[in-house]
Amino acid sequence: MYELGVEQINCNGKLIDLPSLEVVRPAPKMPSDANIDWLLHIYFTRREFTRCRRLIERELNRHLNPEYLYFVQGLIDREEGNNIDALRHLQKSVELNPRNIETYKEIGRTLYLMGRFGQALGVFREAEQRSSIKDHEIYHYLGELLYRAATTQTLSELARQQQDESRSYFELAVQTGRKQESYVRLAELYRKDKQYQKAIEVLENCLHLTPENSEVLIEISVLYLKINETQKAHDRLAEVVSIERKCSPKGLLAFGAILQSRNDVDGALSKYSQIANAEPEIAELWNNIGLCFFKKQKFIVAISSLRKSVWLSPLNYNALYNLSLIYIALCLRKLDDMENAFVALERASSMSVGLQGGGRNPLVVLNFALFCYETGRLAMATEQYNRFMSQAQDLLLPTEYKFQATKLKSLLRISSQGNGILLDPLDSEESDLGHSRTTDLPPDELPLEVNAVVSQK
Incomplete structure (x- = not known):
């Protein structure tokens, strides 16, 4: 029986009230001053932007501090390509909250993506001044923007x-953070200043972050080639082959x-042919192919490649210089046009001072010295030899350069003090340099251009 809405049962002549079932209460509503930043953060990291927008729209007018709402709204706008709206919300x-460095960084990144590099540089400089800690991201972007400006x-x-x-900021970036891009850019700047050993050290440290990064390994190998450490370059490239088929x-x-x-x-031509089949539009590739064919005495193909x-x-x-050497060797000399050959080499020697950044190309000067010796211009040969030695004294040169220079010094009878020549006419007849040595450094010892391949922008 039921009484007053209370359920009862008769048990052995006694009425017993049954316990009522407790109804589950609805969840309490979130008060208007509750902080929902944590929920917004979860939605954003999951890239649930629609939910983020709904939550922001609902909470924006009643939130006690909508700073984070505007911040996330700006990031969503940028993700969707609306950079102007992103800047407005981030602003x-x-x-x-002018003390939030992360907001300054995001404004700077947005300006960077929009190509407004000058404004981005100003924002990151302000972020650096306001930041109480060393921030590797700020240093990296300052380095990038200054490098671009340079x-x-x-x-x-x-x-x-x-x-x-720019280089100083990248140095700070690698000291305070572990961002691969900072290491790579710093190495690029060292390489641009011809500080190859420092560039190698930076990239070797970068390998601690990504030990099997083939691009970094290849860059290291090319830098080893720059300092004539061919075995170390080969070892690094062997690692690349073991990583990638x-x-x-x-x-x-x-x-x-x-x-x-x-x-x-x-062997070199077999490697170059693989490149030519995949990416034939590489100038440095055809420069080296031309030198290979010149070595094989296939002059027409060599000229065509260069x-x-x-x-x-x-x-x-390098390609222009190598092509001119082949033309001089095949044309002017074969036609016995020694005067024009002399003029061409003299001009190349005088121009070499202002080329290749640092302004030194000892090979040009050595070739001119050899030609002067052959044609009986002994005083000028000595002058060019001394110039070659002054340019090459602090450079790592291939063995063949040194061998040819030593032979020329012996033929010119140059004293260790460099006081001039002590050559009699018979020496020129007994010379094992012969009369076809205008560019008798082996063709493969002409400049091998591999550096542009690793400085792609």
Whole structure:
């Protein structure tokens, strides 16, 4: 029986009230001043932007501190390509809390993506001033923006200052953080200043972050080639092959250069042919192919390859220089046009002072010295030899350069003090340099251009 809505049962003549079932209460409503930043953060990290927008729209007018709402709204706008709206919302966030460095960083990143590099640089400088800690992201972006400014600067002195400041920021970035891009960019700047050993050290440290990064390994191998450490370069490239079955064109070009430096012309050509099949529009590739064919005495193919290199990169100094040497060797000398050959080499020697950044190309000067000796210009040969020695004294040169220079010194009878020549006419007849040595350094010892391959922008 039921009484007053209470359920009862008769048990052995007694009425017993049954316990009522407890109804589950509805969840309490979130008060208007509750902080829902944690929930918004979860939605954003899951990339549930629709939920983020609904939550922001609901909470924006009643939230006690909408700073984080505007911040997340700006990030969502940027993800969806609405950079103007992103800047507007991030600016509102930073107005509510000027001490939040993360907001400044996101404004700077947005400006960077929009190509407004000058404004981005100003924002990151302000972030650096306001930050109470060393922030590797701020340092990295400052380095990037200053490096970009240096590359577009028309005033050389100002460009050098910006580049030096950029390098200092990248140095701070690698000291305070572990961002691979900072290591790579710092190494690039060291390489640009021809500080190859420092660049190698930076990239070796970068390998601690990504031990099997083939791009970094290839870059290290190319830098070892720069300082004539061919065995170390080979070892690094061997690691790339063990990681990847198919080596990149950059790695193959470095491999070919190593083989070419060891006079394995056929092996080098096999590597270059693999590149040509995949990416034939590489100027440095055809420069090295041309030198290989010159070594094999296939002059027409060598000239054709070098001309293609020049066509792909009209301002490629190495290809132009190598092509001119072949023309001089095959044309002016074969036609017994020694005077024009002399004029061409003299001009190349005088121009070499202002080329290749540092302004030194000892090979040009050594070739001119050899030619002067052959043609009986002994005083000028001595002068050019001394110039070669002054340019090469602090450089790591291939063994063949040193061998030819030593032979020339012996023939000219130059004293250890460099006081002049003590040569009698019979020496020129007994010379084992012969009368066909205008460019008798072996063709594979001509400049091998591999550096542009690892400085792609």
